[in-house]
Amino acid sequence: MKGRQSMLSIGEFSNICKVSAKTLRYYAEIGLIIPDEINPENGYRYYSIEQLEKMLFINRLKSYNFSLEEIKAILKSEELMDDKLFAALTGKKREIEKQVQEFEKTLDQINDDISNLKVGKSIMSYLENIDVQLVEVPMMYLLFIRKMVHEYDYPEEYGNCFSKLFRRIADDKLTMLSPPMVLFHSTEFTPSGLDTEFAVPVKEYVTGTRDFYPGLCLKTVVYGSYSALSSVYTKQREWAEKEGYECSNALYEVYVTDPSEVSKESELITEVYYPVKKKQERQCAQKEKFI
Incomplete structure (x- = not known):
């Protein structure tokens, strides 16, 4: 003892x-x-x-x-403790670095809000800097994979689905016409996830492709983090309401830069498209029905 x-x-x-x-x-x-x-x-x-x-x-x-x-x-782990500890610390370091980046981004945002308040502006005044353009998008052929996806599964599904689509393009020697895109067919969150379509516009019309004609769209180019996308959706919806437009097709995002190939979020470029039509078209049709 x-x-x-x-x-x-x-x-x-x-x-x-x-x-x-x-x-x-x-x-x-x-x-x-x-x-x-x-x-x-x-x-x-x-x-x-x-x-x-x-x-x-x-x-x-x-x-x-x-x-x-x-x-x-x-x-x-005892005998392998040093090896296991090295791997664990390396992984934790990456996690903390990501958290630090998020805190730095939040700190910059807070500083912007404080600056706006000092000069009498609303902290929501940043929405004024979001540019919304009305554009006509031509018909395209989409090679696609459509499935229900939970929000937390998007990063993994993004990689898996586009890997399959790019493999098909290479195997069948198809011609890719523009960057990959994701279409959101769901109107709300559901227990089974969101109805999502991962697609790549191609020149050829073959098995596994479909026609997609967005037509008239609200377009916004986003430079930087995907966290800004909610603000873009809000601004586009406000713009549509103010100008008398309504949704006519699935909202979609075009990934001009591949998220796996950029070192910083600030290098990301994303185009957001909101297909619309004039509300009057529907209203006129309703009036004619009762005449």
Whole structure:
């Protein structure tokens, strides 16, 4: 049995490591760090001096936002701990870098809002800078894959579906006429996802293609993050309402730059198209019906 001089009570251990006794008891329950000795008579818990370093290691990984389960897995790896830890830290570094970018983007946005408020502008005044053009888009042949997709599956489905479409284009020696696009056929979110069409405009009309005639569209070019797309949808809908237009077909996005080939979000270029028609067309038809 270890001498008492080499042991620390749970209170002493808690104070040195700045971890509450309640948390230490929970860590013991889940097998993360177990007291070196428990007095069978009174249940008092004691930790060895050597366990201090282990606790510091756990705290360090927690500060990197590792979950307790992830930390347990790293601690159990023993012989391969360094390799596993290196891989885990590298992955966590990428996560944190992405979070930092998001915080920097949010900070820039807050600074813009503060600047606008200082000169008496609304924080929503950025919508005034979104350009909406009314354009005529000709008919095109689309090589497509249409399926129900959950919002959180879009990045993976984007890669999978377009890989299949590009493979088909290469195998059948088809001619790609413009960048890939995604059409959104759903009017609202559903438990089964969104009715989504991944498509590539091609020159040839072959099996697996369809006609698509967008016709009159509201067009906006977006430079930068996809997070700005909701603002574009809002501005286009407001523009349509003000000018007397309504939706006539599926809204679609054209990805001028491939998201997998850019190093920064600011390099992304996306065209947003909102097919429309004059509301009067429908109103006139209704009037004629009753004449």
